[in-house]
Amino acid sequence: MKNKPQTTLIHAPRQAPQYISSIQPPVFRASTILFKDTDALFNRHWTDDYDYSYGTHGTPTTFTLGDQIAQIEGGKYCLLTPSGLSAINLVNSCFLSQGDEVWVSDNIYGPNMEHLRNLEHRYGIAVKIYNSIDADSFKPTGKAKLIWLEAAGSVTLEFPDLIRLIEKAQQANVLTALDNTWGAGLAFNAFDLNDQHLGVDMTVHALTKYPSGGGDILMGSVVTRDQKLHHQLYRMHALQGVCVSGDDAAQVQRSLASMELRYKHQSQSAIQLLNWLKLQNEFAQVLHPALSDSAGHLYWNQVCQNGHSAGLISVIFKSDYELADIRTFCDSLKLFKLGFSWGGPLSLVMLYDLKDMRQLENAHLQAGLLVRFCIGLEHPDDLIQDIENALKQLPKQHHK
Numbered sequence: 001m002k003n004k005p006q007t008t009l010i011h012a013p014r015q016a017p018q019y020i021s022s023i024q025p026p027v028f029r030a031s032t033i034l035f036k037d038t039d040a041l042f043n044r045h046w047t048d049d050y051d052y053s054y055g056t057h058g059t060p061t062t063f064t065l066g067d068q069i070a071q072i073e074g075g076k077y078c079l080l081t082p083s084g085l086s087a088i089n090l091v092n093s094c095f096l097s098q099g100d101e102v103w104v105s106d107n108i109y110g111p112n113m114e115h116l117r118n119l120e121h122r123y124g125i126a127v128k129i130y131n132s133i134d135a136d137s138f139k140p141t142g143k144a145k146l147i148w149l150e151a152a153g154s155v156t157l158e159f160p161d162l163i164r165l166i167e168k169a170q171q172a173n174v175l176t177a178l179d180n181t182w183g184a185g186l187a188f189n190a191f192d193l194n195d196q197h198l199g200v201d202m203t204v205h206a207l208t209k210y211p212s213g214g215g216d217i218l219m220g221s222v223v224t225r226d227q228k229l230h231h232q233l234y235r236m237h238a239l240q241g242v243c244v245s246g247d248d249a250a251q252v253q254r255s256l257a258s259m260e261l262r263y264k265h266q267s268q269s270a271i272q273l274l275n276w277l278k279l280q281n282e283f284a285q286v287l288h289p290a291l292s293d294s295a296g297h298l299y300w301n302q303v304c305q306n307g308h309s310a311g312l313i314s315v316i317f318k319s320d321y322e323l324a325d326i327r328t329f330c331d332s333l334k335l336f337k338l339g340f341s342w343g344g345p346l347s348l349v350m351l352y353d354l355k356d357m358r359q360l361e362n363a364h365l366q367a368g369l370l371v372r373f374c375i376g377l378e379h380p381d382d383l384i385q386d387i388e389n390a391l392k393q394l395p396k397q398h399h400k
């Protein structure tokens, strides 16, 4: 019987060897792993599910966390990496070779695009951009190897037409990789999206966000269901040495128990803020996939059937506000702190100029400067008050 996420997050499928019983498993810190005898040394093979041969390959602590991340995301195998970005890079370096074509959505996490552009420049890998809410813009040729998906997209939060994009990729024999940081394995099951069990080949997750939950640990994961893909990734992972420390893995493991509660709380707080933000006169547009007029709302409805969303909201200020005004707004916030990332206890704010960030025409986006709010665990009433106070610092001529 498959347990509900709340239960799965607490009951690890693998327990570390231990002589006493405790709620948290013991932490293994290891570079060298001692072999019982030469038989054990010579009979080991790196494709063993749990290759206890050297710290970079994993320890009971990292395998325990990896198993749990794989389960929560609906996959089977997991590799942990030192950051979300290194997980992305692991996928790119594992599957892309000279002459290949990679498809990437215009709203993908910025450093992923930068990494791909770097590969294009150095190794002749063609980077093709598609619009995530228009599956027809994805036109793979015979050279296409991989498509990157992100649901919802970074900063502008369009929810992609996942079903159609994956169907098209499968028809064209193109590998599908989803940046699943926003959904965190809780908003939807990336490996089982519809009645036909359509799903991606692999997910990448910045565990730095919700799984860590503290704003203090960097980590990433790559989850697959297919053993062959996993072995390809595992080999590259070992060659690159992109491993994580036992202490960091144990910290993330400890936070997992509360992840669904935190995620739901931040999701609900975001909805409360959203309803208030929509009524404010200073904004030309409020962006969040749960809004019925948002780009990709239908696709969000299709796969996020429990109504969950990450606690991220973006607003585009009316175009008569200048950068200096938006800076004043951000500097006037007291509870929202200025900083990158999300998924932690503290609410964060960041400002962006979309002009520098998109390569395609984005007719659904208004012109203007964008501010992204990452909702933390504070009371939503206090967060609304904080934004209301900061809006009052904007120039008078623009006020209601």
Ligand SMILES: Cc1ncc(COP(=O)(O)O)c(C=O)c1O
Residues within 6 Å of the ligand: 083, 084, 085, 086, 109, 154, 179, 181, 182, 206, 207, 208, 218, 219, 220, 341
């Ligand atoms: C959608 C998304 N993917 C990946 C990452 C990278 O994660 P990390 O900061 O752990 O490298 C981020 C970080 O902001 C992100 O927002």
